[in-house]
Amino acid sequence: MKAIIFENYGAPEKVLKIGEVEIPIPKDNEVLIKIYATAINDYDWNLVSGKPLLYRMMFGLLKPKKNIPGIEFSGVIERIGGVVDELKIGDAVFGDISEFGFGTFAEYICVNEKSVVKKTKELSFEEATTVPHAFALALQALKDIGQIKKNQKILINGGGGGVGLFAVQIAKVYGCHVTGVDSSEKLELMKSVGFDTVIDYKITNFTQENVAYDLVLDCKTNQSVFAYKRVLKDKGNYVTIGGQLTKLFSVVLWGKIISLFSAKQFQLVGLQQNKELDYFMELFKQKKIKSIIDGPYLFEDIPRLIQYFGKGKHKGKIVIKMNVDSPMD
Ligand SMILES: NC(=O)c1ccc[n+]([C@@H]2O[C@H](COP(=O)([O-])OP(=O)(O)OC[C@H]3O[C@@H](n4cnc5c(N)ncnc54)[C@H](OP(=O)(O)O)[C@@H]3O)[C@@H](O)[C@H]2O)c1
DSSP: OEEEEOSSOSOHHHHOEEEEOOOOOOOTTEEEEEEEEEEOOHHHHHHHHTOSGGGHHHHOSSSOSOOSOOOEEEEEEEEEOTTOOSOOTTOEEEEEOTTTOOOOSBSEEEEEGGGOEEOOTTSOHHHHTTSHHHHHHHHIIIIIITOOOTTOEEEEETTTSHHHHHHHHHHHHTTOEEEEEEOGGGHHHHHHHTOSEEEETTTOOGGGSSOOEEEEEESSOOSOHHHHHHTEEEEEEEEEOOOOHHHHHHHHHHHHHHHHHSSOEEEEOOOOTTTTHHHHHHHHHTTSOOOOEEEEEEGGGHHHHHHHHHTTOOOSEEEEEOOTTSOOO
């Protein structure tokens, strides 16, 4: 089968090559999936570039331990392992495999059955592959950690990215007023997806405006904890999903101390993969949520697309159609 392979960390267009590898055979608790579509995530950029350096503790100190990137997929089951009983050959599925590793930038993958969710027929393969990682992060940040409530005033920093564009749609289900912060090129799209107010971070620092929020969802974590504290209402919640590592550590540490002396909360999301994807499918059928797709692009474009992701120029989720001759619905 064809796969996108790399042996050393570096610039995606330099280190990633298209190669041929054996189609894997599923272990007892695994299924073999023919991949129809995949999407690019932050983790792929981190894995291929080997940055930030701290991540190499997980990915391999000098060389990557995993040689095929990719964590999100949609496709069809072609074989099942001996103890798999909830899934069968021919099921259309999607999922996030980041709990178990990487490898979706290939024509086939064997994955643990826990990484696989059955896809409703209303959702195309292209739409489905955008959902598991970014939607789960957005939902867990707003609902499980942020305790979102009806009609709140919410701000999403980095609102024009994969997570932010799902988060705003979830927040609108709760009837919230949502402000999004991102670069000027993304503001029109953000308004069309549901943001009530948009802020260009190159012009305005939202933490210096005189506006307070019930909930701040941060996809970038590029300010100090004291700046975030300033824009939280008295019982406000700040939830980060990630960002600059030094700022992230400082926000989590200082946030705990601030929470001891005030009702303001500062928390970090630890993603639980593939949780509540049924909720996405329910909202999708009710036309309350949609995937924002950049693409679809061809398999051969993946090295260039990871570079494109790294520069932050994508709008929504970058989707790759894996098999040109596959049916896409
Ligand atoms: N907690 C967990 O378990 C977990 C698991 C996986 C991933 N993550 C985190 O999830 C995040 C990825 O989210 P994503 O997929 O939405 O990323 P994304 O698609 O790259 O979106 C980030 C957005 O932030 C914008 N941005 C850049 N600089 C900014 C600034 N100074 N102020 C405001 N916005 C800015 C980017 O736009 P421009 O570049 O055009 O400016 C981009 O639109 C990462 O932080 C990652 O670490 C967390």
